[in-house]
Amino acid sequence: MTDLLQLLFAGLSQGAVYALVAIGFVAIFTVSGVINLAQGEFAALAGLVAISAVGSGLPLLAAVVLAVVSVALVAVIMERLVIFPVKRMTTLVSLILTLGVSTGLKALMLLVYGPNAEGLTPLTPGGFSVAGVSIRYQELWILLIAGIVSLAVYWFYERTLAGKSLRACAEQPVAARLVGISLTKASLISFLIAGTVGAIAGVLASPIFFTSWESGLTLGLKGFVAATLGGLISVRGAVLGGLLLGVLETLTAGYISTGLRDAVAFLLLIIVLVARPAGIFGRSAEARV
């Protein structure tokens, strides 16, 4: 029983990180049909920027803010340089382009930060134990901040005019243009959101899961699987998908074999794509974001 609680808790905090990365996929895909393979690199880059800023003497909070802001900027620049100039964007073209950006970012990180994995200083070091379940303070921070960020993103899409205008672009691009919404601006904003949530995921995860130039690969894949579980067009689905994936992974690692941990994501992906391509949490195919 204690084992189970311990695994569930670890799975949820891991899943919360996946959820944030998944929200990034959804934000971009709904607006422009682009699948951003550099989404995981946003998280890795933010972790590395924060670690090196702390290393050069910046206070932790300032380092985190610096990391999130600079990665958001990288995402925006990426959109302007790579996505915006393409006249007829298709999902296939987007895969090729963003794979290029992902590779470029990885090379850059290796060059600048070296090959070693490091962990960011936790927001609050240490932990405690209740009913035999040991809990690190950083895990509580992950759950709290990921929860707040997810709710904020959800609120943005559901309640604000800017958020609704992004949903309008996703649902009826022609009508969105006719009411005066700029699709190119919408695409830019979607990358800003994706960069920001990806960076937050990266700095939250780093103290526990460590960061290296290549940690974006797995994180990106897991985030993509989580987003796909939710149908790729729903923030709510992405969050639920992330939590489910995190929990299933830790349960598999705990009860079956640690070696199978990473296989869970692919197994889930295959099952969902075959059985329910619209996602397991999908409402109707029409209800986007």
Add this chain to the structure above:
Amino acid sequence: MSLEVRGLHAGYGRLAVLHGIDLSAGEGELVAVIGANGAGKTTLLRALSGLLPVTAGTVHLAGTDVTGYGPEKLARTGLAHVPENRLVFPSLSVADNLVLGGYTRRRGPASARAEARDRAMALFPRLEPRLEQAAGTLSGGEQQMLAIARGLMAQPRVLVLDEPSVGLAPRLVGEIFSALGQLRDDGLTLVVVEQNARAAFAVADRVSVMDRGRVVLEGDPAALSTDPRVSGGFLGGGFAADADADAAPAAEAPGGTPVVPRSGSGATRATERT
């Protein structure tokens, strides 16, 4: 606000669809544009509202040259486009669809937005009890009303509509067209593309007939509705197919779509351009 189109050419990439369209609608006038499938009616409206680039010719709104304006700038200038197939935002509520319709006026006075909304609600009272419903769950007729109401939220002076009656029961067609007539009486300039010639002729001040990217006939609806070329060729039989339409004998061979030069249709050019 008047709309003046001169020698308009537009198309899709290398495919030219419009070959020099002339069309004018004076302030407070309702002009119907009819024509068979593929005549280029939708293409004309897309070019008018900036969705498609104009390759030659000009568009003027109230005397100002707006050729080459994008949709956003045109919406702010006062032209709203109610697109073919309604294109409401399905997962958004009716109220949110309306709010987005006023997107270009979001920084304008709240009173003007409220007034636009009240007018739209008065025109289509059926929408009022459904404001919180997702737009995708509305009936076809209600979606059409919403699409028009959304267009009105942009506070336009010129409204162009693409087949507002398509797929609707006759009673709803009547409802929609009487709303359009009301808007015209309030001083709005309207261009209505229609296949339902009967409904269009009933409210239009003037009618233009398009065929293969050209305006081939224009005149007042009374004169044109009895014109054999209208009932015969240009609508692909659509007008004559109406059971109680004047069964004017088709002068041209059925199926064939003769291109009559506009200068040769003097008799039907009942209205002077202004």
